Amino acid sequence: MSDQPTVPEHRHPGTGTYLAVAAVLTIITLVEVGVFYVPAFKPVLVPVLLVLSSAKFALVVMFYMHLKSDHKLFTLVFSLPLMLALGVGLALLFLYGAFVRG
Amino acid sequence: VTHAHAHTTSTGLDNRKLAFWTFIGSECLLFGSLISTYLIYKGRSVRGPTPQEILNIPLTSVSTFDLLMSSLAMVLALAAVARGDRVRARVWLGATALLGAIFLGFQAYEFTAFVHEGLTITTNLFGSTFFTLTGFHGGHVFVGVVWLLTLLVRSFQGKLGPDKALNVEIAGLYWHFVDVVWIVIFTVVYLIQ
Numbered sequence: 001m002s003d004q005p006t007v008p009e010h011r012h013p014g015t016g017t018y019l020a021v022a023a024v025l026t027i028i029t030l031v032e033v034g035v036f037y038v039p040a041f042k043p044v045l046v047p048v049l050l051v052l053s054s055a056k057f058a059l060v061v062m063f064y065m066h067l068k069s070d071h072k073l074f075t076l077v078f079s080l081p082l083m084l085a086l087g088v089g090l091a092l093l094f095l096y097g098a099f100v101r102g
Numbered sequence: 103v104t105h106a107h108a109h110t111t112s113t114g115l116d117n118r119k120l121a122f123w124t125f126i127g128s129e130c131l132l133f134g135s136l137i138s139t140y141l142i143y144k145g146r147s148v149r150g151p152t153p154q155e156i157l158n159i160p161l162t163s164v165s166t167f168d169l170l171m172s173s174l175a176m177v178l179a180l181a182a183v184a185r186g187d188r189v190r191a192r193v194w195l196g197a198t199a200l201l202g203a204i205f206l207g208f209q210a211y212e213f214t215a216f217v218h219e220g221l222t223i224t225t226n227l228f229g230s231t232f233f234t235l236t237g238f239h240g241g242h243v244f245v246g247v248v249w250l251l252t253l254l255v256r257s258f259q260g261k262l263g264p265d266k267a268l269n270v271e272i273a274g275l276y277w278h279f280v281d282v283v284w285i286v287i288f289t290v291v292y293l294i295q
Contacts, residue, residue, distance in 0.1 A: 012177075012180075012181070012184075014181075015178065015181060018174060018177045018178060018181075019174070021174075022170065022171065022173075022174040025170045026167065026170065029163065029166060029167060029170065032288075032289065032293060033159065033163045033293075036159060036293050045293075045294070046294055049289050049293050049294055050289065050294075052289075053285055053286060053288075053289035053290075056170075056282075056285045057282050057285050057286065060173060060278055060281055060282050060285065061278070061282060063177075064173050064174075064176070064177050064274075064278045064281075065274075065275055065278045065279070066271075071115055073113060073115060073120065074115075074119070074120070074123045077120070077123045077124050077127050078123055078126055078127050078130070080127065081127030081128060081130045081131050082127070082130045082134075084130075084131065084134075085130045085131045085133070085134025085135070086134065088131075088134060088135070088138065089134050089135075089137065089138035089141070092138045092142060093138065093141055093142060096142045098141055098142055098144070
């Protein structure tokens with residue numbers, strides 16, 4: 001049995017990338033809190049917040065959890081349950097009438 | 103930063119890392135069910151306090167920033183361990199654990215304030231789902247802090263060299279997952295009221 005890796009080593013991002021991601025995460029958080037307090041955003045608050053939150057989620061997963069540079073199998077074993085959780089959550093919300101007004 | 107895998111496997115990937123990603127996948131289902139339950143019962147409490155009356159957005163924004171910065175400290179700790187920089191590894195591991203502990207302090211303060219304002223886990227549907235969801239998350243943060251402190255102790259014992267970078271990477275995966283769960287909770291529970 002060889003001690004050699006059978007999959008090529010992966011390269012993680014550098015410190016500069018980590019700091020840049022942290023700066024973007026901070027800016028997005030400030031924007032999130034900002035739009036929460038601005039009455040003009042009230043009609044589009046939910047979609048705007050969901051997009052901003054998804055962007056933060058994706059940044060952390062891709063760069064800090066290294067899925068962008070790591071083996072695709074890791075992305076698969078993370079994404080499938082995530083999609084399943086989203087699907088089950090949406091199905092439950094429909095089932096319990098969470099999207100019904102009034 | 104590069105990592106060599108310690109042994110060959112049928113997938114060509116390190117078993118521990120693959121197993122941990124699978125565990126994180128199962129955690130997606132756990133938190134998915136908790137968040138769904140919170141949303142299903144949202145607005146169905148027959149008495150207060152309601153989220154609009156009690157949630158403290160400025161305080162939670164600060165704790166959210168704190169947790170985001172702990173993720174930055176975690177990746178810097180991993181980078182330091184991988185290049186064999188023991189001093190910086192200790193600094194960043196300690197910083198990550200400290201920021202995690204500060205987050206727990208914010209949560210303890212928030213929970214205490216809510217109880218004083220009349221919201222407990224048995225008060226109404228909001229209280230039950232809110233404390234269950236954020237309590238489970240806080241429990242995960244606590245486990246993460248303990249894990250980070252054990253890594254810090256290993257570092258001071260001289261047992262956390264570049265050959266152990268994968269151990270730190272796996273702890274980091276856990277920590278970042280706790281962070282992304284909070285990103286979702288902050289939006290769904292606190293900002294979308």
